[in-house]
Amino acid sequence: MNKEFIDKLISNDRRTVARSISIVEEGNSNATDLLKEIYPKVGNAFRIGITGPPGSGKSTITNQLTKYYRTQNKKVGIIAVDPTSPFTGGALLGDRVRMSEIGQDENVFIRSMATRGSLGGLSKKAIDAADVLDAAGYDYIIFETVGVGQSELDIAEAADTTVVVLVPESGDAVQAMKAGLMEIADFFVMNKSDRPGSEQAVASLQTILMMRNHDEKSWMPKIIKTIASENKGIVDIAEEIKRHRDYMTSANFFLQRREAQTINRIKNIVENKIKEELWSESGEKLLNSSIEKVVVGDVSPYHIAEEIINNFKNRNRLNN
């Protein structure tokens, strides 16, 4: 990476930012070089995770919140992680609405990432992209993810404040709980709160929250009611984010959280790199040549796995 490129990135040159995120998405050694180089400039942005089931209104909330932060003259980066299958087009439509509303603003940067075909490395790439936006001087970075799957939980956990968006639909809270969302929420948004059943949904969510054990943290997740499509409750979300941010800072939890995030992130980088090396040419070849024996029942998968591991270790020995 030459200095000019980095300088342009840091001064928020849009094409350079876009190019940098593409490099990070490709995830080769260029990406590693870039991320190492910009790291001293990273750490000033506040990262917000907005997650919840499909149709809960995450995109609308993200858009409205972005508009609110723009009135305060803050720069906002959005990383939308979208697991939609290629044949639906649903997300595409949402993207178009988004682009016409906030996409023209020089101080808003939006990037969509698809989960299809990139599972596993996705959380790493989303977090790397946030570093790029952070270095480029964005004040707020919003991760928008559908709350299904481990890699999406990983992304949500990489945020400084994680917001879980639900709607009054019956069973929604239970589903969120089963998907592991309850554990990561710093607060909840009950969106579309003008719908029937809204009060009951809030009450049952409240009950679930009370059942949880709060020995360690004195932070109790609130439930904010919104009608995002009418811009109702957006300021309340922004204020609750601020309240959580202040709480984290004052109690020194902020550092703890960043430490936990850093541990996760390094593990993620290491494991991805090792996997890459593992399944490079010779590992993949050994695997493919052994499948037949396992399928017909001659050799157990555990035998082949051992062979592959030994082969990997020997390769490392020879390369060192």
Next chain:
Amino acid sequence: MNKEFIDKLISNDRRTVARSISIVEEGNSNATDLLKEIYPKVGNAFRIGITGPPGSGKSTITNQLTKYYRTQNKKVGIIAVDPTSPFTGGALLGDRVRMSEIGQDENVFIRSMATRGSLGGLSKKAIDAADVLDAAGYDYIIFETVGVGQSELDIAEAADTTVVVLVPESGDAVQAMKAGLMEIADFFVMNKSDRPGSEQAVASLQTILMMRNHDEKSWMPKIIKTIASENKGIVDIAEEIKRHRDYMTSANFFLQRREAQTINRIKNIVENKIKEELWSESGEKLLNSSIEKVVVGDVSPYHIAEEIINNFKNRNRLNN
């Protein structure tokens, strides 16, 4: 593993089966030994994946299907993978109903596995447990999983026939699609089909299915309507499973699928083992001692990751 233990397992001694699955769940070198040893006896069971959102009636369908197979004098093993948080108790209740209905039958073996705290290694453990039941002579093995998250998709994909259960609730099909369930379904069950909106739900699911590209396989997933709580449609499920099984066998797809499954499984075993070694004492120590430097911004996570990888490779060199 002594021969007596293996013999007892193969003759379906219940205590030995239970003990074997516990060994497999612990996942240490005993597990590997056991799985290697029983592998020649594995491969006769037919594996069925039953997956879908919480509340869709998967457990009821599994129970009814089990009762049906018992009327045909087939032995049935059930591996229920349950991501419920410890504080809900929902699954526990379901388990009690299940135990009173089919749990007393000598030729039905039920095992629940929790996802909490074991994410990542879970699909490996569930598949290993299926091998144990397979070796013990169970004719059908049913994986019952909530359709959220990668490791549950992995389990569903480890089945010979994968059934996705939905209910008429609006948006259910779209949610299933987003979670990646459409891609893995060999057929669908629309349960609780006496509820309002059932016909529309079937129709919209049908539309989504038609939109998909079917160039490779000529198999078109059907939608079976059931009311599992009244035992309606269960025979239809069993017949569709048989039809799919016959199709797979006749067209030689069965072998292809087993090959793909074997590749996934070996990769899974290898990656778990490598991770274990990676984060053993010295890797973890190196990680923890470096966190501070990353958090304050002195060193990038990528620098530390490189150090950890090099350390891991050097360890292998010294050990070899």
